[in-house]
Amino acid sequence: MVSESLIEIEGLNFSYGQRPILKGIDMTMERGKVIAIMGGSGSGKTTLLRLIGGAVRPTSGYVKVAGEVVHKLKRDDLFRMRRKMSMLFQFGALFTDLSVFDNVAFQMREHTDLPESMIRDLVLMKLQAVGLRGAHELMPTQLSGGMARRVALARSIALDPLLIMYDEPFTGLDPISLTVIGNLIRRLTDALGMTSIVVTHDVQESLKIVDYVYFIADGVIAAHGTPDEVRRSVAPFVHQFVHGEEDGPVSFHYPAKPYAQDLKLEGSFA
Amino acid sequence: MPRRIVAGIQSVGHRVIDSIWRLGYASRFFLLTLIKSGTSLHRFTLVIRELYFTGVQSLIIILVSGLFVGMVLGLQGFETLQRYGAESAVGTMVALSLLRELGPVVSALLFASRAGSAITAEIGLMKATEQLAAMEMMAVDPIARVVAPRFWAGVISMPLLAALFSAIGVYGGYLVAVILIGVDEGSFWSQMQGAVDFRYDVVNGIIKTCVFGIAVTAIAVFEGYDAAPTAEGVSGATTRTVVTSSLAILGLDFILTSFMFRGMG
Ligand SMILES: Nc1ncnc2c1ncn2[C@@H]1O[C@H](COP(=O)(O)OP(=O)(O)OP(=O)(O)O)[C@@H](O)[C@H]1O
Numbered sequence: 001m002v003s004e005s006l007i008e009i010e011g012l013n014f015s016y017g018q019r020p021i022l023k024g025i026d027m028t029m030e031r032g033k034v035i036a037i038m039g040g041s042g043s044g045k046t047t048l049l050r051l052i053g054g055a056v057r058p059t060s061g062y063v064k065v066a067g068e069v070v071h072k073l074k075r076d077d078l079f080r081m082r083r084k085m086s087m088l089f090q091f092g093a094l095f096t097d098l099s100v101f102d103n104v105a106f107q108m109r110e111h112t113d114l115p116e117s118m119i120r121d122l123v124l125m126k127l128q129a130v131g132l133r134g135a136h137e138l139m140p141t142q143l144s145g146g147m148a149r150r151v152a153l154a155r156s157i158a159l160d161p162l163l164i165m166y167d168e169p170f171t172g173l174d175p176i177s178l179t180v181i182g183n184l185i186r187r188l189t190d191a192l193g194m195t196s197i198v199v200t201h202d203v204q205e206s207l208k209i210v211d212y213v214y215f216i217a218d219g220v221i222a223a224h225g226t227p228d229e230v231r232r233s234v235a236p237f238v239h240q241f242v243h244g245e246e247d248g249p250v251s252f253h254y255p256a257k258p259y260a261q262d263l264k265l266e267g268s269f270a
Numbered sequence: 271m272p273r274r275i276v277a278g279i280q281s282v283g284h285r286v287i288d289s290i291w292r293l294g295y296a297s298r299f300f301l302l303t304l305i306k307s308g309t310s311l312h313r314f315t316l317v318i319r320e321l322y323f324t325g326v327q328s329l330i331i332i333l334v335s336g337l338f339v340g341m342v343l344g345l346q347g348f349e350t351l352q353r354y355g356a357e358s359a360v361g362t363m364v365a366l367s368l369l370r371e372l373g374p375v376v377s378a379l380l381f382a383s384r385a386g387s388a389i390t391a392e393i394g395l396m397k398a399t400e401q402l403a404a405m406e407m408m409a410v411d412p413i414a415r416v417v418a419p420r421f422w423a424g425v426i427s428m429p430l431l432a433a434l435f436s437a438i439g440v441y442g443g444y445l446v447a448v449i450l451i452g453v454d455e456g457s458f459w460s461q462m463q464g465a466v467d468f469r470y471d472v473v474n475g476i477i478k479t480c481v482f483g484i485a486v487t488a489i490a491v492f493e494g495y496d497a498a499p500t501a502e503g504v505s506g507a508t509t510r511t512v513v514t515s516s517l518a519i520l521g522l523d524f525i526l527t528s529f530m531f532r533g534m535g
């Protein structure tokens with residue numbers, strides 16, 4: 001039987017130095033779906049994407065993409081796999097020495113032998129999809145933050161990959177672009193049969209377009225379910241997150257010593 | 271007291287181990303750059319683009335400095351040589367100093383601070399803004415695509431810049447000695463022509479510039495690639511490029527000179 005899931009993650013642990021970031025993550029992501037990953041700032045969402053892409057190695061556990069364990073692949077095989085996936089970086093990561101056009105054309109020129117005339121048509125099509133065809137001659141420094149992210153989005157869909165990981169595609173977008181980009185992600189996934197992983201803080205917008213949601217907190221999956229289940233959930237964690245409340249199981253603070261101790265309050269009366 | 275001594279020895283040991291480790295890491299990086307140079311040689315337009323940034327953009331400073339160094343050599347040479355009535359040898363002196371030492375060394379120092387630091391800053395910034403990570407995720411090797419073209423552009427442009435430096439330096443010496451002071455033009459050129467040996471002076475000078483070019487660019491790309499991905503990281507790396515490659519140039523120059531010029535028979 002052919003497995004329908006594109007990504008299988010089991011018992012995934014990861015730490016930066018001594019600090020554990022992910023502590024035993026299990027996930028499965030089916031082909032052709034849009035999956036959202038949500039969680040507080042610093043909870044390890046970007047790290048999880050980097051693990052899926054093979055940019056960092058897990059301390060234990062594994063990520064399987066299309067049946068292959070990512071961190072066991074040799075460099076050549078990893079690169080072969082990466083041609084099928086793409087990642088929208090949290091801060092865009094556009095190549096500053098290339099124009100908008102050349103950024104989007106980059107992978108076509110590196111990985112294909114397409115004639116320049118066809119590359120031109122493809123690039124303009126991708127830019128049209130994000131509404132920036134008119135900006136193709138600009139350099140990345142001439143773009144606003146939101147425009148840069150849209151160009152990065154166009155670049156990440158340049159070769160119609162099987163898997164796209166979007167690291168916060170909605171930040172810095174106005175409400176109109178936000179809806180357009182959200183629908184674009186949905187449409188690409190449906191039309192091309194690709195799988196999308198969307199890391200986002202934008203609960204309301206993403207619930208409209210995704211098929212499944214994972215919540216990460218304290219290095220583990222705190223909750224998961226379909227958008228309907230999430231909306232109806234009474235779990236304190238999900239409720240706090242969906243409604244953006246300050247008090248609840250999610251801590252707003254980075255782990256620290258007790259506040260009083262840091263301010264050197266104890267002993268000051270001695 | 272003994273504890274302090276032990277700690278002292280330990281910290282020296284750590285530093286030695288660290289620097290040896292870093293040297294090994296840099297050598298490995300250098301080898302990787304060479305191995306992965308296929309793309310840049312295959313798609314030479316990548317190198318040409320960088321040649322513009324490292325070579326052409328360094329032209330002004332190289333030409334102006336070369337002119338002034340040559341003029342100073344003309345002045346000083348004339349001033350010293352006329353005491354022995356040998357002022358017509360000023361052309362020889364200018365040409366030999368430039369070809370053997372000042373051309374390669376000064377142009378390499380200028381190249382390190384103009385182009386080397388720019389290479390480091392550019393690669394470091396690309397790293398800090400995740401451009402290199404993004405490239406890796408696109409299955410494009412940053413060493414092949416970003417590092418190698420810059421390396422080869424530097425290696426190619428350094429000897430050319432040094433040659434221009436020496437040429438315009440000789441012209442500067444001519445301006446001062448012949449046009450300004452009035453040394454006989456015929457003996458200025460003919461003595462120079464007689465005294466400069468192609469194999470001994472010119473070729474050795476070219477070898478020096480090639481070695482300097484490799485050293486400076488290798489240091490520059492390594493420091494950029496190795497920079498901590500922050501603003502301080504990049505600025506620190508840029509400074510290290512200039513300091514390390516200046517020391518490398520002067521050290522290598524001494525070694526090369528001691529091999530090359532042992533007094534002609
Ligand atoms: N290179 C690194 N070295 C050490 N620690 C790191 C590094 N990168 C990230 N971290 C730590 O790992 C944790 C998770 O980082 P990550 O970038 O995955 O968070 P995130 O969930 O994407 O947050 P955000 O929503 O703010 O983007 C953070 O607490 C951060 O301090």
Ligand SMILES: [Mg+2]
Nearest residue numbers: 045046090167
């Ligand atoms: Mg993140």
